[in-house]
Amino acid sequence: MKIAVVGTGYVGLVTGTCFAETGNHVTCVDIDEKKVQMLNNKQITIYEPGLEVLFERNIRQGRLEFTTDLKEGIKGAKIIFLALPTPPGEDGSADLKYVLKVAEDLGPILEEYTVIVDKSTVPVGTADKVHAAIAANAKVDFDVVSNPEFLREGVAVDDFMKPDRVVIGAESDKAKKVMEKLYGPFVRQGNPIIFMDVKSAELTKYAANSFLATKITFMNEIANLCELLGADVDMVRKGVGTDTRIGKRFLFAGIGYGGSCFPKDVQALAKSANQADYDFKILNSVMEVNQAQKERLIDPLKAYFNNDLSGKTIAIWGLAFKPYTDDIREAPALENISKLLSLGAKVKAYDPEAMENVKGVFGDKIYFAEDEYDALKDADALMIMTEWPVFRTPEFDKVEARLKNKVIFDGRNLYELGQMEELGFTYHSIGRKIIN
Ligand code: NAD
Numbered sequence: 407m408k409i410a411v412v413g414t415g416y417v418g419l420v421t422g423t424c425f426a427e428t429g430n431h432v433t434c435v436d437i438d439e440k441k442v443q444m445l446n447n448k449q450i451t452i453y454e455p456g457l458e459v460l461f462e463r464n465i466r467q468g469r470l471e472f473t474t475d476l477k478e479g480i481k482g483a484k485i486i487f488l489a490l491p492t493p494p495g496e497d498g499s500a501d502l503k504y505v506l507k508v509a510e511d512l513g514p515i516l517e518e519y520t521v522i523v524d525k526s527t528v529p530v531g532t533a534d535k536v537h538a539a540i541a542a543n544a545k546v547d548f549d550v551v552s553n554p555e556f557l558r559e560g561v562a563v564d565d566f567m568k569p570d571r572v573v574i575g576a577e578s579d580k581a582k583k584v585m586e587k588l589y590g591p592f593v594r595q596g597n598p599i600i601f602m603d604v605k606s607a608e609l610t611k612y613a614a615n616s617f618l619a620t621k622i623t624f625m626n627e628i629a630n631l632c633e634l635l636g637a638d639v640d641m642v643r644k645g646v647g648t649d650t651r652i653g654k655r656f657l658f659a660g661i662g663y664g665g666s667c668f669p670k671d672v673q674a675l676a677k678s679a680n681q682a683d684y685d686f687k688i689l690n691s692v693m694e695v696n697q698a699q700k701e702r703l704i705d706p707l708k709a710y711f712n713n714d715l716s717g718k719t720i721a722i723w724g725l726a727f728k729p730y731t732d733d734i735r736e737a738p739a740l741e742n743i744s745k746l747l748s749l750g751a752k753v754k755a756y757d758p759e760a761m762e763n764v765k766g767v768f769g770d771k772i773y774f775a776e777d778e779y780d781a782l783k784d785a786d787a788l789m790i791m792t793e794w795p796v797f798r799t800p801e802f803d804k805v806e807a808r809l810k811n812k813v814i815f816d817g818r819n820l821y822e823l824g825q826m827e828e829l830g831f832t833y834h835s836i837g838r839k840i841i842n
Contacts, residue, residue, distance in 0.1 A: 407588065410435060410483035412508050414445065414472065416452055416562070416666070416733065417525060417555050418489030423457060424566040426464035428591040433471045435479035445472040453732040453759045456563040476508070477515045485584060486512065488536070489525045489555075494670045499677040500529050509536040513543030521581045523551045527611050527671055529678045533575070533604045549581035552604045554611030559665070560730030567592060572599045575607025612678070615671040616689060621656045622663050623692045626699045629659035629837025639837025640819065659837040661742075661791065661817030662699035664727035666735040669696075700738040703789060703815040704745055706834045710787065710813060716750030721785035721809070723778055724792025724818075725757035725764045732759040738817065739791035740767060747771060756781040758794055782808035793818040802829050 407430045411422040414436040422434040436442050441451050448465055450458050464470035473479045480486050488505055495501035505526055512522065522540065524533055537550045552575035557565040572589045576582045582601055589599050602610075629639040639659045647654040663669070672689055679686035711718055727737035734740060737760075743753050753772040755764065761774050775781035778797065782788060782805060790797060798820050806812055806829075813832040814821075826833035826841045833841040 407431070407484050408482045409433075409485050409487065409588075410480040411487045411489055411525075412436075412476065412479070413489040413491070413504070413526070414438075414441060414451075415489065415491070416454070416559055417557065418487070419445075419450075419452060419461075420454060420457060420557060420562045420566050421487055421489055421525060421555070423460045423464060423470060424563065424592075425588070426469040427460050427567070429469070430588070431469050432464075433473060433479040433483070435473055435476050437474060439474055442472045442474045454562050455560065455730055460563065476511055480512070480515065480520075481517075483520065485521045485523060485588060487523045487525045487553075492526045492528055492670075492674075494673055497677060498673040499681070500527070500532075500670070500674040502528065502532060502535065505532065506535060506539050509539035510542070513540045514545070516540070516544055516546050516548055519547045519580075521549050521551055521584050523553045523585075524608075525553055525555050527554060527615075527667065527674075528552075528608060529612070529674060530605045530608045532608060549576065549578045550604070551576045551581050551585060552607035553585065554607060556611070556614065559733050560728060568595065569593070569597060571597055573607050573610050574599060574601050575604035576601060577604060612671055612675040615668055616675050616692070618656055619663055619668040619672045619696070620688060620692050622658075622660075623695050623699070625657050625659050626662065626836070627695055630699075630702075632837040636839070637837075638823075638839065642837075659819065660699075660793075661702050661738045661836065662696045664700070664736040664738050666727075666733060669693075669736045700741050701745060702836065703817055703834060704742065706840075707787065707789070707815050708749070710832070710834075715746065717752070718750075718786040719752040719754060719784060720746050721775075721781040721788045722753055722755040723757075723781065723788060723790045723797050724794055725755055726760035726792050726794075729792055729794045730759075732763055734760050734763045734767070737791070740764070742789065742791060742817075743768065743772060754781045754783070754785055757792065758796060779804050779808060784808070784810060786810050787813045787815060790814065790816040790818055790820060793820060802831075806831075 409425050409430050409432045411418045412435045414434040422432045426432040444451055450461050490504040492500040533550045533552050574585050632639045643657045646652050647657050676686050676689040725739045746753055754775050755772055756775040756778050816835040819835045
């Protein structure tokens with residue numbers, strides 16, 4: 407089947423590559439000329455484990471192409487995916503300008519019946535808007551389908567190739583059949599393709615992300631309470647997570663969620679609710695708590711240095727919003743770095759994959775280290791912002807030798823308290839006893 411994917415970012419490139427991997431012919435379209443030029447030169451534009459092998463193979467075998475020309479890209483396509491950005495607008499609701507612009511552009515250039523698929527995360531009612539924008543100038547029949555994407559950056563290829571479920575909101579049988587055929591190879595193990603009405607599909611994505619953000623935030627509040635009551639959040643996590651109604655995942659306390667999805671999706675759902683005259687109280691609290699949580703370690707850090715960080719050098723381990731990605735959108739590390747700089751501190755940072763992206767934000771305002779130990783040289787303290795595996799079992803004698811003070815502020819609870827005590831570090835983590 408010939409498929410077009412419009413928008414070749416994290417979702418579009420994974421989607422396009424994985425559909426090519428199952429034998430489809432895919433053309434990915436993007437307005438970013440530099441990106442398309444790189445992709446055409448077989449240079450991958452994002453870091454995503456496992457993607458490069460599939461990317462190279464499918465280009466080599468002629469099933470994966472890239473263009474900036476929408477008309478050329480959609481020629482002959484039976485299905486057109488919209489994997490476009492839906493960033494927060496000024497009022498917090500999802501900004502649909504990218505999606506609707508492409509919809510308008512598609513109208514006059516569709517040549518035969520096509521299924522247009524919203525893969526972007528979009529509020530309820532967007533498919534109707536996309537339909538209207540295309541219909542204004544379309545000469546042929548078409549259907550608009552909602553197929554929200556649940557992939558997680560860092561394990562996106564696995565998530566896409568073997569999804570827990572595929573959600574498809576479609577009103578026409580013709581469109582349903584096309585989508586069922588396309589996704590057949592991805593659900594061979596028996597995971598479901600769940601067909602539903604378009605509005606429910608649109609809401610499912612927001613409900614899933616908002617629920618997960620709430621779960622994390624709930625545990626972060628339990629952690630904050632643990633600190634006050636002298637309990638240990640890791641013990642509480644194990645205690646509650648073994649209840650199958652709760653589940654073990656998404657219960658790790660830390661310095662808040664970030665990324666390109668949770669923050670904007672929680673905000674957009676709260677706004678959608680608001681527009682429907684519903685005050686979604688939990689979501690408002692989730693946003694407030696998460697914002698505060700991101701800077702949870704700043705106060706103890708300041709206190710350690712007698713409330714004066716000016717001239718102090720802070721080493722930061724981890725910049726990406728989570729491990730196995732170079733994505734830094736809404737990453738807690740960025741907010742902490744800005745805060746540290748505003749308090750007069752200097753920053754030496756290291757991340758295995760995200761440094762190039764952070765250079766675009768801070769330029770030479772911070773020092774980008776060669777590796778995790780280089781970041782520690784002459785630093786007054788270490789802060790851990792991302793749980794990259796490489797930070798989990800460092801050589802502590804090297805850490806000690808390079809840091810001016812044996813002090814770690816760990817936003818991801820990477821180390822055992824007993825070990826820190828034994829090694830003689832001052833160790834602040836989230837929801838656990840302070841080791842002095
Ligand atoms: P992204 O910013 O990485 O990619 C979007 C791409 O669209 C960019 O390359 C941009 O240049 C391109 N673009 C913008 N306007 C265009 C136009 N007119 N024509 C062609 N291309 C255009 O975004 P993303 O992270 O891939 O997210 C896309 C959507 O998927 C969002 O709605 C997001 O919420 C949703 N989503 C993202 C993830 C994730 O983990 N990143 C997961 C699930 C869903």
